[in-house]
Amino acid sequence: MIYDETFPVYAAHIRKITAGIAVIAAAAAAVCFGLSYGAGVVLGALFQIAFLSFLRAKYIKWSEAGRKPEDIGHRLVFYTGARLFFEIGACVLVTLAAGLAVFGFLAGLLSLTAATIVDKVVSVIKE
Numbered sequence: 001m002i003y004d005e006t007f008p009v010y011a012a013h014i015r016k017i018t019a020g021i022a023v024i025a026a027a028a029a030a031v032c033f034g035l036s037y038g039a040g041v042v043l044g045a046l047f048q049i050a051f052l053s054f055l056r057a058k059y060i061k062w063s064e065a066g067r068k069p070e071d072i073g074h075r076l077v078f079y080t081g082a083r084l085f086f087e088i089g090a091c092v093l094v095t096l097a098a099g100l101a102v103f104g105f106l107a108g109l110l111s112l113t114a115a116t117i118v119d120k121v122v123s124v125i126k127e
Helices: 006-033 035-064 069-098 102-109 111-126
Strands: none
Touching: 006 035, 006 102, 006 111, 035 069, 035 102, 035 111, 069 102, 102 111
């Protein structure tokens, strides 16, 4: 089992930051706009955490199978590009099926972006 653990470690780290941001954002949304918005934030963030977990598992599986790093990179980029369509579908389903606030769900989806920015700012400050 020889493979680069950079991405799996990074994905695990970003999942934790995303969860922390989601908790804070969900609490704020629930207080300011109602429980529907708070629940939407939680579901949006859970989508991002689940997607990162999926990418991490695929990376580890492909690395252990001995695939070339370039092939793994191409596949990860494909899945990441396709994520937009999954996000749109999930947003529509959550809004129609659960009746949750779409803006709350979209805010939850943005928790991954916020986590990435927070991670970069913290790494710059540490240097």
